[in-house]
Amino acid sequence: MSRRLRVVQWTTGKTGRAAVRGMVGHPVLDLVGCYAHAPDKVGRDVGELCGLDPIGVLATDDVEALVALEPDCVSYMAYRPNFDHLERILESGVNVVSTMYMMAGFGYGEEATHRLRDACLRGGSSLYASGIYPGHAPNVALAASAMCSRIERVSILESLDIAGYANEQMFRAQGFDLPPEDPAAAVACEASCGSFKDQIPVLARELGVRIDRVGFRVEFATANEDTDFGFMTVRKGHIAGFKGTVSGDRDGRSLIECSFVWKLGEDMTPNWPVTHGYIIELDGDPGVRVRLEPQGDHLDGTVTTALPAVNAIPQVCAAPPGIVNLTGLPFVRGAHQLRP
Ligand SMILES: NC(=O)c1ccc[n+]([C@@H]2O[C@H](COP(=O)([O-])OP(=O)(O)OC[C@H]3O[C@@H](n4cnc5c(N)ncnc54)[C@H](OP(=O)(O)O)[C@@H]3O)[C@@H](O)[C@H]2O)c1
Incomplete structure (x- = not known):
């Protein structure tokens, strides 16, 4: 002890x-x-x-x-x-x-x-x-990498309906409820992904791979109707979901991808499927897929x-x-x- x-x-x-x-x-x-x-x-x-x-x-x-x-x-x-x-x-x-x-x-x-x-x-x-992400999910990806003789790409996807996290301050800072055409939306989302940008160099270093660029791309889903979540309202036509990827690239090729689908509810377009958890994929020999799925009432992520x-x-x-x-x-x- x-x-x-x-x-x-x-x-x-x-x-x-x-x-x-x-x-x-x-x-x-x-x-x-x-x-x-x-x-x-x-x-x-x-x-x-x-x-x-x-x-x-x-x-x-x-x-x-x-x-x-x-x-x-x-x-x-x-x-x-x-x-x-x-x-x-x-x-x-x-x-x-x-x-x-x-x-x-x-x-x-x-x-x-x-x-x-x-x-x-x-x-x-x-x-x-x-x-959990950033943090433990990448650690699990690294643990899984020990099984491979060759890896072409590592990807981690967090896919959550985050309404249960009920954090208006955090969600607004990420760009939720902004109009998708507002340039501040992508900026807010990318800024809130500083954490993912921070973990890419750690993963690259631990995997012994050189990257020459950390990239970012994002798509928006917009609410079909005004939706009151109790802690905040998302207006019709405004951002209710993000699909984003921070990537560690070399020579224009994405080697490490930390992606996220964050949604407030389901009533949005497009309505990406949510897997409630973390999917870690290593493309290589052999390919490996790990699914981290908290059970019970732990979907709020705290x-x-x-x-x-x-x-x-x-x-x-x-x-x-x-x-x-x-x-x-x-x-x-x-x-x-x-x-x-
Ligand atoms: N890596 C991951 O997987 C992950 C996931 C989620 C969140 N996070 C991070 O974890 C941290 C906590 O997140 P959370 O959702 O628990 O946050 P939260 O509930 O919104 O806030 C945590 C506490 O911060 C204090 N606080 C609020 N405004 C403050 C201010 N202006 N200055 C100093 N303290 C202030 C308050 O303390 P009192 O209660 O004492 O008033 C509040 O209860 C954040 O940095 C968040 O980004 C990481």
Whole structure:
């Protein structure tokens, strides 16, 4: 059994709540603190904020008080990273796992990368970003690649009706409900795919292949009628779905493709089929097809997003300082999760 690790949860939004539920009762993780962004969450019990019984840990917005707890790790799941907070955490020697878009380390630009890497080196801490996609689905593609003697192309498709994720802020930032002819739509969608762009170089490096360009293409589906999802309305004729691909190309040929079909509901044109999960295909000898399909009520994606970060905490705490990803980190698995 590994030594127990003290963890601070940073925000209790959709992913953060799933992370807390994954940590409470965990055999080696102890939740010792929690950061709240919303003033009305400060002072409230974290269990209560996450739909659980009280656990005796109160949320605070006092960054220094959380650092003073000397946790082994922060589980950082704010909607947008606060680099001042992250720098302070890392330079104080506290490791960070996160679902922010930082798989290769460049998801938020080079300045942020250098800032965080320097903070890691000053503090002797590590930062690891994961999630389901980007994050764990590409890891599974890499694991599958070990079966092949020759690979011509690797593709990963996320195909989801994401209405259950119910995140208006995120969906609008991605371009949902914009008119398809609005040039801002493709820009918004591509900007929200920075995460996929970030993971292409990681996949290329791990597969030992050189790419000379990261490309992007997108198609839109528009709503057939005004549709009220409860958390937001998509207007008739406006964007209700995306089919996008970020590709790692060489000499004009696409070698690695990270694709997504994101839909709000079904009433749209075109109405692409949704497979609810992740299809990983390796064209080669032999060709390999892997289907990752969360079962039950996990289609909202919060657990499958949070747990690849939570389950990495022991490895990240043992990792060398710096921004770590697949290189330098043992394969992340659900250690301690097999609990009859
Ligand atoms: N890799 C993947 O597979 C994947 C999938 C989905 C999401 N993500 C990423 O995971 C992270 C969390 O996503 P989520 O859907 O859980 O987000 P969310 O529920 O929208 O927000 C998470 C929390 O962020 C805090 N917050 C909101 N506005 C903020 C601001 N302006 N500054 C600082 N904090 C703010 C709030 O904390 P309080 O609750 O304390 O107010 C909120 O609950 C995001 O970075 C998202 O992009 C990754």
